[in-house]
Amino acid sequence: MTLVAGLRAAAYGVPFQPVAGVHGSDLAALNGWQKIKDPYGSGKDVYVIPAISPDVAVIHANEVDEHGNARVLGSPFWDHPLTRAAKRVLVTAERLVPSAALAAQPELTLVPGFMVEAAAVVPRGAWPGSMHPLYEVDYPAVEAYLRDEDGALEAHLAAAPEQSKK
Amino acid sequence: MQSDWTPFSYIVVNLARQIRPGEIAFSGVNSTPAMLACLLAKRAYDFHFTYLNVAGGVEPVPKNIPHSSSDPALVAGSPAIFGNEDFYDLCARGGLDLVYLGCAQVDGEGRTNVSVIGDWKNPKVRLPGGGGAAVMMPTAKRVVTWRTEHSTRTLVEKLDFVTAAGNLQTVVTPIAVFQKRAGRLALEFWNPQVALDEVARRTGFRFDASGAQPAAPISARERAALDSLDPRGEFAAGLRA
Numbered sequence: 001m002t003l004v005a006g007l008r009a010a011a012y013g014v015p016f017q018p019v020a021g022v023h024g025s026d027l028a029a030l031n032g033w034q035k036i037k038d039p040y041g042s043g044k045d046v047y048v049i050p051a052i053s054p055d056v057a058v059i060h061a062n063e064v065d066e067h068g069n070a071r072v073l074g075s076p077f078w079d080h081p082l083t084r085a086a087k088r089v090l091v092t093a094e095r096l097v098p099s100a101a102l103a104a105q106p107e108l109t110l111v112p113g114f115m116v117e118a119a120a121v122v123p124r125g126a127w128p129g130s131m132h133p134l135y136e137v138d139y140p141a142v143e144a145y146l147r148d149e150d151g152a153l154e155a156h157l158a159a160a161p162e163q164s165k166k
Numbered sequence: 167m168q169s170d171w172t173p174f175s176y177i178v179v180n181l182a183r184q185i186r187p188g189e190i191a192f193s194g195v196n197s198t199p200a201m202l203a204c205l206l207a208k209r210a211y212d213f214h215f216t217y218l219n220v221a222g223g224v225e226p227v228p229k230n231i232p233h234s235s236s237d238p239a240l241v242a243g244s245p246a247i248f249g250n251e252d253f254y255d256l257c258a259r260g261g262l263d264l265v266y267l268g269c270a271q272v273d274g275e276g277r278t279n280v281s282v283i284g285d286w287k288n289p290k291v292r293l294p295g296g297g298g299a300a301v302m303m304p305t306a307k308r309v310v311t312w313r314t315e316h317s318t319r320t321l322v323e324k325l326d327f328v329t330a331a332g333n334l335q336t337v338v339t340p341i342a343v344f345q346k347r348a349g350r351l352a353l354e355f356w357n358p359q360v361a362l363d364e365v366a367r368r369t370g371f372r373f374d375a376s377g378a379q380p381a382a383p384i385s386a387r388e389r390a391a392l393d394s395l396d397p398r399g400e401f402a403a404g405l406r407a
């Protein structure tokens with residue numbers, strides 16, 4: 001949540017963002033977060049988190065058109081503040097669709113194309129994670145790459161959907 | 167006293183028993199026992215409460231119970247998606263009544279460590295981090311945590327690192343339920359399958375045990391709800407303490 005406060009600061013174009021809570025946590029001293037008095041006199045002290053502007057944000061979308069307009073179905077998690085805070089935005093998507101399909105319901109477009117530098121069509125690109133509503137988490141694949149044994153990572157990479165497409 | 171508690175059922179049922187009528191309750195990432203507790207409460211208790219989760223679900227009716235408490239399967243049946251920005255902001259402005267937050271260590275004042283075992287700069291174990299706990303614990307009305315291991319290295323007098331402090335109210339383990347009273351965790355219930363002095367021996371912080379009682383047995387409806395959530399015993403097998 002403090003991370004998101006930093007992203008929001010960048011997205012809002014301000015140097016820092018107040019955030020609720022944090023009082024009593026060692027994270028404040030560790031990260032050098034400052035606490036300021038409410039300048040409007042409520043008497044409350046509020047932690048402020050410095051702006052975080054990622055060099056690149058990469059998000060996975062359900063659909064993208066040739067202009068980079070990207071539609072995300074299901075929960076957007078942190079896609080909104082992340083894409084607004086980043087200096088560059090890259091999109092991978094399950095499939096390419098005509099622009100008219102996105103224009104028919106523009107409120108489902110999470111990132112407009114003018115903000116997107118490049119897009120790639122990567123079916124099952126969220127694997128072994130899930131992509132609502134197309135596929136669920138592949139738990140056996142997650143458990144396989146977590147094994148502490150030689151070759152686990154290589155086997156995982158070899159099983160990726162983009163490998164089997166060739 | 168006879169009782170058929172297992173470590174798994176004791177944790178999940180006692181987590182569920184913390185929910186009060188009318189509340190808005192929330193379960194987050196890496197919180198399978200809390201997810202199961204909220205789903206159990208929906209099936210076993212007659213009162214209404216609102217269940218939100220980290221996947222964005224609002225009153226979900228999942229068809230399958232996922233292994234992960236952040237699985238988008240926990241959005242199934244939701245009339246709305248209330249995503250990360252929304253539920254954190256709701257908590258920040260005081261709108262979450264009951265928040266389940268996991269921990270690696272908890273101290274006698276109800277502060278938690280999810281950051282590091284050992285020194286920050288030279289850690290023995292680097293932990294995954296609070297995932298918003300530092301914001302949620304001071305702003306949620308009540309926070310409940312749990313540990314599947316009840317030992318002097320998990321329930322400690324002094325934390326290796328304070329990730330979050332604030333409104334922690336309840337700690338549930340396979341053998342105990344602690345409630346905060348006057349700023350300290352006090353024993354409320356223990357699992358009658360163990361002796362009271364075993365709870366003290368396995369707890370690293372000093373606590374008040376006056377008024378503590380053996381936990382009420384699991385009810386038939388709690389048992390039925392738990393069985394329906396874990397028909398093949400997979401979750402129970404993953405939580406043998």
